[in-house]
Amino acid sequence: MNFQDVLQKSKGHMGPWCKSCPICNGKACANHIPGPGAKGTGTVAIRNYDAWQNVFVKMDTISETNEVDTTFQLFGKTFKYPIFAGPVGAVDMHYSNELNDTTYNDLLVRHAKEAGIAAFTGDGMDDQIMISATRSIKENEGIGIATIKPWPLEIVKEKLDLVKESGGFAFAMDIDAAGLPFLRSFVPPAGRKSVEELRKIKEESNLPFIIKGVMSVEGAKKAMLAGADAIVVSNHGGRVQDGTPSTASVLPEIVDAIQGKMKIFVDGGIRSGTDVFKALALGADGVLIARPFVNAVYGDHEEGVGILVRELGNELAETMRMCGASDLASINRSMVETPKR
Ligand SMILES: Cc1cc2nc3c(=O)[nH]c(=O)nc-3n(C[C@H](O)[C@H](O)[C@H](O)COP(=O)(O)O)c2cc1C
Numbered sequence: 001m002n003f004q005d006v007l008q009k010s011k012g013h014m015g016p017w018c019k020s021c022p023i024c025n026g027k028a029c030a031n032h033i034p035g036p037g038a039k040g041t042g043t044v045a046i047r048n049y050d051a052w053q054n055v056f057v058k059m060d061t062i063s064e065t066n067e068v069d070t071t072f073q074l075f076g077k078t079f080k081y082p083i084f085a086g087p088v089g090a091v092d093m094h095y096s097n098e099l100n101d102t103t104y105n106d107l108l109v110r111h112a113k114e115a116g117i118a119a120f121t122g123d124g125m126d127d128q129i130m131i132s133a134t135r136s137i138k139e140n141e142g143i144g145i146a147t148i149k150p151w152p153l154e155i156v157k158e159k160l161d162l163v164k165e166s167g168g169f170a171f172a173m174d175i176d177a178a179g180l181p182f183l184r185s186f187v188p189p190a191g192r193k194s195v196e197e198l199r200k201i202k203e204e205s206n207l208p209f210i211i212k213g214v215m216s217v218e219g220a221k222k223a224m225l226a227g228a229d230a231i232v233v234s235n236h237g238g239r240v241q242d243g244t245p246s247t248a249s250v251l252p253e254i255v256d257a258i259q260g261k262m263k264i265f266v267d268g269g270i271r272s273g274t275d276v277f278k279a280l281a282l283g284a285d286g287v288l289i290a291r292p293f294v295n296a297v298y299g300d301h302e303e304g305v306g307i308l309v310r311e312l313g314n315e316l317a318e319t320m321r322m323c324g325a326s327d328l329a330s331i332n333r334s335m336v337e338t339p340k341r
Pocket of ligand 1: 035036037048086087088089090094121122123124147173174212234235236237238239267268269270288289290291292
């Protein structure tokens with residue numbers, strides 16, 4: 001079975017909006033929220049996908065070695081590939097109630113670890129989501145990254161206690177969830193955070209802190225000031241603000257400004273191992289892939305995630321082999337033609 005077979009199997013299980021497209025490019029789900037679409041015009045997710053298609057890899061097969069090594073080290077852990085399953089919350093609302101956040105995260109975290117990577121888990125208005133996500137992470141020896149919404153500090157602290165209890169090796173906050181309408185109207189509301197508040201969260205946690213949802217050099221510098229260990233260059237797949245640039249187009253300037261002082265991950269429309277290579281060539285340390293993992297889990301609860309990870313990893317290794325890279329550190333910007341905005 002390959003990932004296209006898993007996608008076929010997922011058809012009819014994904015709810016009314018996800019069509020299990022052969023390529024998840026944001027077109028069919030457009031602006032359906034609830035659903036996996038993007039906000040407003042629904043064009044940002046499409047732009048994210050298209051931008052990677054405008055980065056081209058340059059072949060060079062004259063090399064001293066034929067071996068390629070995709071091993072990825074992060075915060076003292078070793079992974080098979082520089083790929084994470086991205087956080088997706090409220091799956092029963094956005095997809096179908098064949099799974100809920102508890103059953104989805106249980107499957108995702110376990111199978112991601114088995115496949116040699118780690119999964120991020122999402123958060124939501126129901127307290128049970130973080131409770132069950134951190135339980136899954138605990139059951140998988142801390143290999144999973146809980147993503148906390150930008151709640152008021154007292155609530156963040158409660159969720160951090162769960163993260164610490166789980167032994168999670170790092171945690172994240174999707175700072176851009178400030179743009180989710182249903183969170184702003186929640187009592188107490190989730191919203192923007194100051195550098196000082198983020199610094200307090202980092203100190204309180206005593207764990208590597210990943211700030212997800214940074215789209216500018218200014219934002220990246222503020223995350224660094226707050227003591228973040230990593231950022232995810234992300235526009236939340238277009239779900240929090242219409243009219244933003246693609247993640248691929250802002251990544252290089254953020255990488256150049258940060259100069260290796262923080263880890264930089266990127267997500268949004270990354271759909272193949274070749275796209276992963278492009279992201280690394282533009283300076284990312286690793287990538288998150290979100291929507292395709294939902295199809296993987298719904299399509300085949302036991303095999304889907306492993307099949308997707310294996311395909312992505314093989315494509316990454318193949319692109320490295322074809323473009324003159326032997327390990328992740330040797331992938332660099334000269335190996336791609338960069339996008340024009
Ligand atoms: C239905 C849905 C729910 C999501 N929930 C979360 C969430 O709870 N926390 C979060 O940080 N990101 C969330 N995201 C954003 C993804 O993690 C990711 O940033 C975005 O989808 C772009 O990646 P992709 O193009 O590979 O899907 C969600 C995305 C979708 C489609």
